[in-house]
Amino acid sequence: MAEPVLSIRELRKNFGALKATDNVSLDLRPGEIHALIGPNGAGKTTLIHQISGAIRPDSGAIEFLGEDVGALGMAARARKGLGRSFQISSLASEFSALRNVMLAVQAAQGSSFRFFKPVMHDTSLTEPALAVLERVGLAQRARLPAAELSHGERRKLEIAIALALGPKAFLFDEPMAGMGPEGSKDLTGFLDGLRREAPILLVEHDMDAVFALADRISVLVYGRIIATGTVDEIRRDPEVRRAYLGEHA
Numbered sequence: 001m002a003e004p005v006l007s008i009r010e011l012r013k014n015f016g017a018l019k020a021t022d023n024v025s026l027d028l029r030p031g032e033i034h035a036l037i038g039p040n041g042a043g044k045t046t047l048i049h050q051i052s053g054a055i056r057p058d059s060g061a062i063e064f065l066g067e068d069v070g071a072l073g074m075a076a077r078a079r080k081g082l083g084r085s086f087q088i089s090s091l092a093s094e095f096s097a098l099r100n101v102m103l104a105v106q107a108a109q110g111s112s113f114r115f116f117k118p119v120m121h122d123t124s125l126t127e128p129a130l131a132v133l134e135r136v137g138l139a140q141r142a143r144l145p146a147a148e149l150s151h152g153e154r155r156k157l158e159i160a161i162a163l164a165l166g167p168k169a170f171l172f173d174e175p176m177a178g179m180g181p182e183g184s185k186d187l188t189g190f191l192d193g194l195r196r197e198a199p200i201l202l203v204e205h206d207m208d209a210v211f212a213l214a215d216r217i218s219v220l221v222y223g224r225i226i227a228t229g230t231v232d233e234i235r236r237d238p239e240v241r242r243a244y245l246g247e248h249a
């Protein structure tokens, strides 16, 4: 079997007496969507934050593309290709959708300042940024300030920014949240194709999306992974049904 792109070993994170991450090991293989599900407060976001570098685990290891990235900060991990979808609050909401994606393209190109051309006329930035916006279906909305986009469009913009950074793995934390049934269906189709570009670790509460997309599912309860398996294995697992899936299974 191909080497995992991302490999997490025995990760632990306590908040005071709370074991938010309790000895978690999982991996992300090339081409797969690995969904991470579990009840509210199970520790899914905390885990994603540790992988992206936003918070530091108490112990354990995180290997990305064969390299231990545990000592690296969030920006250094992103530069290595660990792409997370940014919360819209971290975007410049007065900037246009296009400008926001251009900033990511610029970061991916490794240059932060250009003195010779006004940035909005720099085709080495506008063209790739427009291509990414086209892919997520936002090309027609490119010139609008991010603040004027609908909720669903903003989620797509977050994904566009992750894409523009040319990631080798995606970390998505509830991309379907607030999308509505049509939007979720749309995004499900998009994520389905995206796995060919880079594998996806997907935190998601929308079980229709998870069952449609996931190659494997890990179930997190009270900071612990209680099961990892295919959709069928997880749906049949009695402990998972008891702890989480219930009527969804």
Ligand SMILES: Nc1ncnc2c1ncn2[C@@H]1O[C@H](COP(=O)(O)OP(=O)(O)OP(=O)(O)O)[C@@H](O)[C@H]1O
Pocket (backbone or CB within 6 Å): 015, 018, 020, 038, 039, 040, 041, 042, 043, 044, 045, 046, 047
């Ligand atoms: N910075 C923090 N300080 C203290 N406790 C925290 C902190 N961040 C998260 N927690 C707690 O850690 C636990 C896990 O939270 P987390 O947000 O990771 O869960 P989650 O599975 O993502 O939940 P949800 O599905 O509701 O988003 C919760 O009990 C939460 O209250």
